[in-house]
Amino acid sequence: MRFSIDLHNHSCLSPCADDDFYPSILALEAKDKGIDMVALSDHNSTANLIAFKEACDLVGITGVYGMEITTIEEVHLLSLFETVEEALEFSQIITKSLVKIENNVRLFGHQHIVNVNCEITGEVDYLLYGPSTYSFEDLIGLILSHDGLAVPAHIDRPSNSALANLGFLPAAPYSAVEMIHLDRTYLDGPYPVLQGSDAHTLNHVGRRRTFIEGPRPDFSTLRSALEAHKVSYPA
Amino acid sequence: MANIAKVAEALGYTVVTMKDPERNVSGGYAGDLLSDVMGHADEDELLITIQGHKNTVAVASLLSLTAIILCNGREALQDMIESAEAEGVAILQTQETQYQASVRLDGVLKALK
Numbered sequence: 178m179r180f181s182i183d184l185h186n187h188s189c190l191s192p193c194a195d196d197d198f199y200p201s202i203l204a205l206e207a208k209d210k211g212i213d214m215v216a217l218s219d220h221n222s223t224a225n226l227i228a229f230k231e232a233c234d235l236v237g238i239t240g241v242y243g244m245e246i247t248t249i250e251e252v253h254l255l256s257l258f259e260t261v262e263e264a265l266e267f268s269q270i271i272t273k274s275l276v277k278i279e280n281n282v283r284l285f286g287h288q289h290i291v292n293v294n295c296e297i298t299g300e301v302d303y304l305l306y307g308p309s310t311y312s313f314e315d316l317i318g319l320i321l322s323h324d325g326l327a328v329p330a331h332i333d334r335p336s337n338s339a340l341a342n343l344g345f346l347p348a349a350p351y352s353a354v355e356m357i358h359l360d361r362t363y364l365d366g367p368y369p370v371l372q373g374s375d376a377h378t379l380n381h382v383g384r385r386r387t388f389i390e391g392p393r394p395d396f397s398t399l400r401s402a403l404e405a406h407k408v409s410y411p412a
Numbered sequence: 413m414a415n416i417a418k419v420a421e422a423l424g425y426t427v428v429t430m431k432d433p434e435r436n437v438s439g440g441y442a443g444d445l446l447s448d449v450m451g452h453a454d455e456d457e458l459l460i461t462i463q464g465h466k467n468t469v470a471v472a473s474l475l476s477l478t479a480i481i482l483c484n485g486r487e488a489l490q491d492m493i494e495s496a497e498a499e500g501v502a503i504l505q506t507q508e509t510q511y512q513a514s515v516r517l518d519g520v521l522k523a524l525k
Contacts, residue, residue, distance in 0.1 A: 178506040245519070252446050276447060284499075309446050336465055 179409070180213040180394040182384045184241055184257055185355060186237075187230070191245075192286040192305055192379040196380045199295040200229035202256025204380060208238045210383030213394035214309040218243035218255050220305040221275055223268040231293040240396045245330055246271055246313045247307030248316055253330040253337045255355065255373075256320040258395035263346060269321050275311045277303035313339065317349045326352035326400070329370060333357050353403050357385070359410060369406045386411065414524040416478050416502050419458070422520040423513075425481065428488050428503035429496050435478045440508045440517045446471050453477060458504075460513045464488045466495045473499040481517075483510045 186203055187194040200217055207215035215238055217229040226242050233240030242264035243257040256271075258264040280288060280303060290299040294324075311319065320327040329339045332346060332355050339346050346354065353369040363370050371386040390407040391398030402408060416432035429494035442460040447466060453459060455476040461468060464486045472480055477508035482488060486497070495502050506513060523525050 251447060278450060281470075281474055283474055306447075338468075388487060 178392065179388045179390055180398070181375050181386050182389055183207060183383060183398065184216040184243070184328070184371060185210045185218055185255060186376040186382065187219050188214060188225045189287065189289045189291060190216055190222055190225045190301065190305070191332055191377065192220070192280065192288050196287050196289065198378055199291050200225045200293055201232035201293050203376065203382060204229060204232035204236045204238055204240070206360040206379055206382040208236045211237065212383055212386060214239040214241055214399065216241035217242045218245045218257070218259055220245050221247055221271060221300060221307045221309065222305050223264050224262050224263055224301060228291055228293045242394065244268060244271065246309055246316060248313040249310055250306055250313055251308050251337055251343050252313050252339050252342045254313065255328040255330050257326040257328065263324065269326060270319070271309055275307050277311065277376070280304040307338070313343065313368045314347060314349055317351065321350060326403070328355055330355050331357050331375060333360065369403045369408045371408065372410060380409055418524055419520055420504055421480060422524065423504065423516055425504040425506040428505050430502040431500045433439055433496055435492070435502070437478050437521065439521065440514060442514050450475065456522045460473070460510050460517070462486045464492060468492065469499055469501055471497040472501045478502065479504060481512050481513050482504060484509055484511055
């Protein structure tokens with residue numbers, strides 16, 4: 178069977194996302210847009226993942242639990258886990274390694290922690306853009322050693338990407354790479370290519386997606402499909 | 413004292429936005445890693461960079477930088493221009509490299525002293 182996945186999305190926790198873009202709204206909207214597996218991957222924090230998991234369970238969509246980590250080179254790297262518990266445990270390592278600068282809400286935006294009912298329960302006071310003190314290649318290894326999927330985000334973007342910040346895509350055991358625009362050079366390359374919405378507002382949800390082949394819309398199917406390059410894209 | 417209007421004119425770079433031509437220019441900082449810029453650039457300086465997006469303006473505004481010089485012909489995204497107008501941060505643009513812009517700025521600031 179073919180399943181629709183979207184593994185890059187933010188919530189109101191990310192400073193750049195809309196304040197009313199709650200994790201529950203992401204889960205609902207993704208379901209409505211026909212997505213079978215959806216990830217929440219806020220910048221350098223997992224503080225909204227518990228609310229997101231509850232929402233995914235209520236809505237009946239498979240959640241993937243992630244973060245978009247900023248490496249020391251300011252490259253954005255997605256870490257994706259099967260369970261909230263794994264993601265939360267991994268985030269402790271990242272949180273410790275972040276360069277913490279006080280957030281200026283007027284300039285960067287709010288970083289709200291919310292519950293499944295879209296009620297604000299807290300706010301992260303340091304700027305979540307990072308960076309972490311881990312290098313790109315070290316983080317790839319660290320994510321994989323914690324059973325996560327390591328996916329360089331939007332490698333074709335002119336900022337905060339492997340190609341822009343490192344100059345090239347170093348050979349490393351990526352689970353996949355994410356692109357905004359599909360490029361034959363990479364489609365024919367050694368890594369499966371994913372397209373994710375990188376949604377920061379409600380109307381971004383589902384704007385890009387990838388299909389995977391497998392028996393069920395779950396994490397083991399996702400892992401196998403990526404290993405076998407069984408991915409495709411909307412026409 | 414050098415203000416941004418005089419500096420921009422002497423450099424001959426394209427002015428993308430300049431809401432406050434009287435703002436003082438004290439020096440420059442060249443860098444593309446915004447976390448490094450946040451830690452090291454000082455008030456009233458010009459940021460010499462290739463980062464043509466909105467976050468650059470947020471960093472510039474946080475540090476009270478006077479302007480951003482976009483090098484290597486990098487274009488400012490529309491939301492960057494809007495944000496710079498709102499924050500009163502000027503944006504200049506040039507085909508020159510960051511090295512060339514740094515050298516040129518140094519010469520201009522010495523001449524305007």
